[in-house]
Amino acid sequence: MKFTDGNWLTLPGIKPAYPAEAYDARQDGTTLELYAPTRPVRHRGDTLEGPLLTVRLSSPLPGVIRVRVTHFEGTPDAGPAFHLCGTDAPVDIHIDDALASLTSGPLRAEVTRFPWSLRFFHGDEPLTRSAGRGIGYIRRDDGQTFLHEGLTLDVGELVYGLGERFTAFVKNGQSVDIWNRDGGTGSDQAYKNVPFYLTSKGYGVFVNDPGAVSFEVASERVSRVQFSVPGESLEYLVIAGPTPAEVLERYTRLTGRPALPPAWSFGLWLSTSFTTDYDEATVTSFLEGMRERELPLSVFHFDCFWMKAFQWCDFQWDPAVFPDPEGMLARLHGRGLRVSVWINPYIAQKSPLFAEAAREGYLLRREGGGVWQGDLWQPGMGIVDFTNPAARAWFAAHIQRLARQGVDAIKTDFGERIPHEGVTWHDGSDPARMHNYYPQLYNETVFRALNTERPGEATLFARSATAGGQQFPVHWGGDCDSTFESMAESLRGGLSLGLSGFGFWSHDIGGFEGNPPPALYKRWVAFGLLSSHSRLHANHTYRVPWTVDEESVEVLRHFTRLKLSLMPYLYAQALTAHRQGLPMMRAMVLAFPHDPTCAALDRQYLLGDALLVAPVFREDGRVQVYLPEGTWTPLLGGETVTGPCWRTETHGVLGLPLYVRPGTLLATGTELERPEYDYGNQPLLTLYALADGGVARAVIPTLDGGEDFTVEVRREGRILHVTRSGAARPFRLRVAGQDAIHEVSADTATVPLGT
Incomplete structure (x- = not known):
């Protein structure tokens, strides 16, 4: 949602108010509490009337800082609310006449008392800041109110995430409304809206509101991500990296890890x-x-x-x-x-369960009484009230x-x-x-x-x-x-x-x-x-x-x-x-955050941490694929390729660019009929392009989510030093490009690299 008309004006019917200073700052346990009038206080008369915004900084987990901005605190919160797994992390709070700060793990939030400015640092490295009309309290002529925040983007900084979005992979320049819709995969609507983004600079932002959060991603202010919510309060959390993988680890620790599918x-x-x-x-x-x-x-x-x-x-x-x-x-x-x-969460009127559900109060109700019903999808359907x-x-x-x-x-x-x-x-x-x-x-x-x-x-x-x-x-x-x-x-x-x-x-x-x-x-x-x-x-x-x-x-x-x-x-x-919390299908920027070519790649991915997949999107089988630095080996046969480089390849229907990352110890099995089998039953471990002095590692999992055994291979010149830990089970070891297969049954072994 946009509130401004260009750089200086506001849209008609909009009355904004922005923090002018941190007039008062105090510590309340593990919370830094700041009171921010929306005009400078030059004399006592300026303390009359409002708005006065209350800004509270705290930390649910190390490396995560929560910011809560409130105008009227008497407004009841009917819910629902996201369940966050953290509580109160240890913090360091400092307050003086010029600055107030809160530090959690490697992340620090620093408030300049006058004029108002809120900045975030990873150690001494600046990440982003809220300054110059970043935080805003908005009142419209129709009486509706909003709170927004605008966090700056650095030169070249890119934004990702915000749920399962089928629009451009890099979100810069997009207006994104967090509002679940059944819009298919060919529009800007999304089935899975998530008010969380991460950036190429190595931090993430989670807006802790399940409602209609509106994001302007470098689209209203082109050097900011602005997010706004209706009402009288706004809460967001800044999540430290410095890598995207570390951001996701902290974010999923906060909002919940994926269960392990069978x-x-x-x-x-x-x-x-x-x-x-x-x-x-x-x-x-x-x-x-x-x-x-x-x-x-x-x-x-x-x-x-x-x-x-x-x-x-x-x-x-x-x-x-x-x-x-x-x-x-x-x-x-x-x-x-x-x-x-x-299944779906609806009960059609013709369902034998409808009368029971309506009678017992199991269905969503209208304000004036009676069951809410609709004909879109199932005639006369009600919605289960979970x-x-x-x-x-x-x-x-x-x-x-x-x-x-x-x-x-x-x-x-x-x-x-x-x-x-x-x-x-x-x-x-x-x-x-x-x-x-x-x-x-x-x-x-x-x-x-x-x-x-x-x-x-x-x-x-x-x-x-x-x-x-x-x-x-x-x-x-x-x-x-x-x-x-x-x-x-x-x-x-x-x-x-x-x-x-x-x-x-x-x-x-x-x-x-x-x-x-x-x-x-x-x-x-x-x-x-x-x-x-x-x-x-x-x-x-x-x-x-x-x-x-x-x-x-x-x-x-x-x-x-x-x-x-x-x-x-x-x-x-x-x-x-x-x-x-790392996805199995990983965007290239997640795996190679320091390679600028990977920043916008959305037609290839890593499957896990070692297999690069580039699906073919043309009838003639031609596909472009980018390989980052190192020696990449095609899994389905062919010559190794040294990156970084772009390649244009043409594949028959039994092939596609499927490359093994250098330094990988890839575990495969021999079962070709079902996915659930004993993975530790003499698996084949293939070593791919391990550099001298490098170490490769493979975990052999069990079906119940444990680890059967782990194999580590360390290269010294032409010798491979092999170590197995966990279950004492034999396995086979080969080096990519060589025919020899070594049977390994001991916990330690040495294997010649060959020619």
Whole structure:
């Protein structure tokens, strides 16, 4: 939201007030409290009338500083509020006549008493500042009030994040409204809005408000990020780096780490698709087709019409189509498959559950009484009120019943179309703030219900989210078109979401809307199987490969088996996402923050910390890829390449630029049928371009999220010194480019590097 008209004027109907000085500063425990009049106090008469802003600085975690700006403090806070994991970190507070400061870990906030200025430092390095009409209290002629902050951007500083956004990857120049919408992947709307950004200078900013936060990212003041909220208070947190990875580690420590998805979820998912016709016979024909063609499959997904039309949700299998759901689920499990089903948080009027939910107060209500209802999507539907503990327990009981039937995962669709005017929530929450927060309650309810029945294996496929939603994976990118352009915009959204704290992400292979031509389908298969999670799904058409052409069968088999062979490495990277908050699909700027060429790259990424992936977005197979400094080795065969350099390559449908980072010890397995297997059963560890004096390390994970054993390789000249810790299990070691495979069973060994 913009308030100014150019550099000097304000927009009509706007009355701004800005801090002039820190008239009073005091310490209250671990809080630095400042009182900032909005005009200079030259004499006692200037202390009359207002506004007077109260600014409080504190720290929930080391390296994180909270800033809370308040005008009227008597305004009740109806909620909801983000749950932050920190409490009060140790701080150092200093106050004198000229300056007041608060230091937390490496981060320092410093306030100049007169004239008002708020600056942030990492050690002695300036990060950003609020000065000259940065903080502002705005009153409009219609009586509505806002608070805003404007933090400066340095020359060349770039901004990333703000959720799963399909617009330009670098957010400079964009106006971004944090407001969840069902807008597909081809607009500036987003399913997953997160009021958090990080910058190329090595810090992040989280606006602690689940409501309608408006960002002007170098778009109103071109050297600032301005963010504003309606009301009488604004709270934001500055998060130290200095690297983007360290910012994300602190941010996810604050808002919650991603749960660790079960290993089976990393295999290939196949959906019935949305409006296609299907019953058990159709499903069985798909599964037989996959088996006959030797296409490994891990999860089968039933989309909306597993329930009877007009009755979503009633959580009951349509008896006319699925007369024996328990038997069918058992038969699917007998094939070694897991099963996922679709739900939404709405109860249609025709659902047998509607009357019960309305009677018991489980549905969102209108201000004047009665259930809020709408016809958009399901006729007469109501919205489950997850602020009501009884409604949450009721909804969770249906999920648990499905889990006991044999359902393993839940696709939690929708959650964005939540009315924010003329409605009343059970707990009295502010409807405008609940609009974005609703999917947090929805996804948490379903995730915890699944976890009750399947401890440690709860898995979602969620579309909507906000800050903290990363705790309940997996998320997918929503409704994309069957075009190369939409494939690229999906990747942009996923990379932005990864820079917003989300560890695991997927998308509809082949696109949701439309029937992908063979060239697109095959290229999207490669991209999809080199994503954290991989699902074939569509709207009106099936996504089994033989409906495209026979070559698509070969492509799907090739990349599915590739992913399964990489599971020892991939699941170790999933552990990193779970423990440190780093996404599995990492934007290049996250991995190489000091390489200016990586700053805006959005058509390639690192899968984990060692595999560089550049999907092909053209029918002719031509693709440009950038390789940072070092010797990069193509995983699928070919000559090594020394970076930094740009390359233009042309690949057949069984290839794409897939390079191994120099200094990598890559663990692979031999299981090519399923993703969950014993990764420590004689894995192959391949060493790639380790420099003399360098050290490479590989963790072999266990299926329960532990570490089986760790191997470290240190190079000294032509000798490799190998050390194993943890379980005493044998493994195989080879050096990329050499044929010899060394069997290692001892805890220490030396291996000649060869020629």
